[in-house]
Amino acid sequence: MRLLVLGSGGREHAMVRALLRGGHEVHWGPGNGARGDWQVFPDAFNLDRIQALSPELVLVGPEDPLADGLVDKLQQRGLKAWGPTADQARLESSKAWSKQFMRRHGLPTADFAVADTLEEAQAAIRRLCDHQGVVVKADGLAAGKGVVVADDEGSAVAAAQELLEKYGRLVIERRLLGEEASWILLLRPDGFQALPLARDHKRLRDGDQGPNTGGMGTVTPVGSPFALDKLGRDLFAALEQEQLNYFGSLFVGLLFTAEGPQILEFNCRLGDPETEVLLESMPGDFLQALHGEALGEWQGCCLDVVLAHPGYPEASSPSMRIEGIPEEATVLHAGTRRDEQGQLWTAGGRVLHLVAHGKTYEEACEKVYAVASQITFDGRPAHYRTDIGRTLARQR
Ligand SMILES: Nc1ncnc2c1ncn2[C@@H]1O[C@H](COP(=O)(O)OP(=O)(O)OP(=O)(O)O)[C@@H](O)[C@H]1O
Numbered sequence: 185m186r187l188l189v190l191g192s193g194g195r196e197h198a199m200v201r202a203l204l205r206g207g208h209e210v211h212w213g214p215g216n217g218a219r220g221d222w223q224v225f226p227d228a229f230n231l232d233r234i235q236a237l238s239p240e241l242v243l244v245g246p247e248d249p250l251a252d253g254l255v256d257k258l259q260q261r262g263l264k265a266w267g268p269t270a271d272q273a274r275l276e277s278s279k280a281w282s283k284q285f286m287r288r289h290g291l292p293t294a295d296f297a298v299a300d301t302l303e304e305a306q307a308a309i310r311r312l313c314d315h316q317g318v319v320v321k322a323d324g325l326a327a328g329k330g331v332v333v334a335d336d337e338g339s340a341v342a343a344a345q346e347l348l349e350k351y352g353r354l355v356i357e358r359r360l361l362g363e364e365a366s367w368i369l370l371l372r373p374d375g376f377q378a379l380p381l382a383r384d385h386k387r388l389r390d391g392d393q394g395p396n397t398g399g400m401g402t403v404t405p406v407g408s409p410f411a412l413d414k415l416g417r418d419l420f421a422a423l424e425q426e427q428l429n430y431f432g433s434l435f436v437g438l439l440f441t442a443e444g445p446q447i448l449e450f451n452c453r454l455g456d457p458e459t460e461v462l463l464e465s466m467p468g469d470f471l472q473a474l475h476g477e478a479l480g481e482w483q484g485c486c487l488d489v490v491l492a493h494p495g496y497p498e499a500s501s502p503s504m505r506i507e508g509i510p511e512e513a514t515v516l517h518a519g520t521r522r523d524e525q526g527q528l529w530t531a532g533g534r535v536l537h538l539v540a541h542g543k544t545y546e547e548a549c550e551k552v553y554a555v556a557s558q559i560t561f562d563g564r565p566a567h568y569r570t571d572i573g574r575t576l577a578r579q580r
C-alpha cells in the first residue's frame with residue numbers, strides 16, 4: 185500500500201518505521217535528518233503534490249495541521265486520511281470545548297470554569313482554588329506553554345493575566361493529585377483499540393526538576409490502579425453521539441486520583457514521545473491495528489530517552505554536530521538535519537530519541553544509557569535525563 189506520513193518529529197519517524205515493517209511503500213515529508221527505506225516527500229503540506237502522489241492513506245502526525253483542517257481538505261480532494269477534521273480536532277484545539285464535552289457526557293474530569301476576562305478568571309480562581317492550588321490553562325493550542333499549575337490564588341491570578349494577554353480565553357480547573365498516565369486509543373468510526381499505558385517525563389532534569397518540556401522520555405507499560413474498560417466504553421459512546429469517532433488517534437491524559445481515573449485532557453493525535461515506545465514495541469502490524477485488527481500480547485518494557493540541545497527548552501541554536509550514534513541502536517530523529525556531505529546536525533530542541541526494549545526495565549535502562557553516553561553534540565555529551573525507567577527498574 186502507498187502511504188504518506190506528514191510531520192517531522194520522532195513520532196513520525198516511529199510511524200514511518202512501523203509502516204515499513206508492514207512492507208508498505210512509505211513516503212515521508214517533510215521529515216528530518218533521519219535516513220531509511222522510505223521516500224522523501226519534501227513539499228509536505230502542498231495539497232496538489234499530495235494528490236499527484238495519490239497515496240491510499242495520509243497519516244497526519246502533528247496537531248497544528250489537524251486543527252487547521254488539513255484532513256477536511258484531503259477529504260475534499262477524495263483522499264483518505266488518518267486524523268480528525270478541524271471540527272473533531274476541537275477536542276484538543278479548544279480546552280473549553282473539550283471540558284464542556286466531558287461535562288455534557290458525565291466523563292470524569294476536574295471541575296472547571298471558562299473565563300474571557302480577568303474578572304471572570306478571578307471569580308473562577310476564588311471558587312476553584314483550594315489548599316492544593318488551582319490550574320490555569322489557555323484555551324487554544326500553545327505548544328505545551330499554555331498551562332500553569334498554581335499553588336495559591338495569587339500566583340494563579342498572575343498566570344491568568346499573562347495567559348489572557350497572550351492567548352485569550354482561559355479554562356480554570358480544580359487541581360487534582362495523583363499519578364499521570366498517557367492512554368492512547370486508536371479510533372475508528374465503529375470502535376477503538378486501546379494501547380498499553382505509557383508515562384511521559386515532562387520536566388527537564390532528573391527527579392522531575394527544572395522547567396517543563398515537550399517530554400524528556402517515556403516508559404511503557406505502566407500499571408493502573410483502576411480498570412479502564414468502562415471509561416473507554418463511556419468515552420467511545422460519547423464520541424459516537426457527537427460524531428467524534430473519527431479514524432485517527434485520541435490521546436487521553438489520565439490522572440489516577442483517590443476517587444478514580446480522571447481525564448486531564450485530550451490530544452487528537454499520537455503522543456510524542458509516547459509513540460516512540462509504543463510503536464517500537466508493538467506486537468503486530470501498525471496499519472492493521474489502525475483498522476481494528478487485535479494486537480498480540482505486549483512483551484517486556486520499553487524506554488525512550490530524549491537527547492536535547494543544551495539550550496532546551498529556551499533555545500535550540502546554535503546548530504551542533506552530532507556524532508557517535510552506534511549503528512545497532514534504535515535512534516529516532518526529531519530535531520536533526522543533514523548537510524550536503526551527509527553530516528548530521530541538531531535542528532531543534534529535542535534532537536534524538538533513544539529507544540530500548542528489554543525483558544525488564546533494568547535491562548532496557550542498561551541498553552539505553554549505554555547508547556546515550558556515546559553520542560556527542562559538538563564533541564560534548566548531550567543533555568538527557570538519567571532517571572527514565574529507573575524507579576520502575578527498582579520496583580521489579
Ligand atoms: N486539573 C489538573 N490537576 C493537576 N494537574 C494538572 C491538571 N490539569 C493539567 N495538569 C498538569 O499540567 C499538564 C499539562 O496539562 P494539559 O495536558 O492540559 O496541557 P497541554 O499543554 O495540552 O499538554 P500536552 O502538551 O501534553 O498536550 C498535565 O500533564 C498535568 O501534569
Ligand SMILES: [Mg+2]
Nearest residue numbers: 276449450451
Ligand atoms: Mg494537549
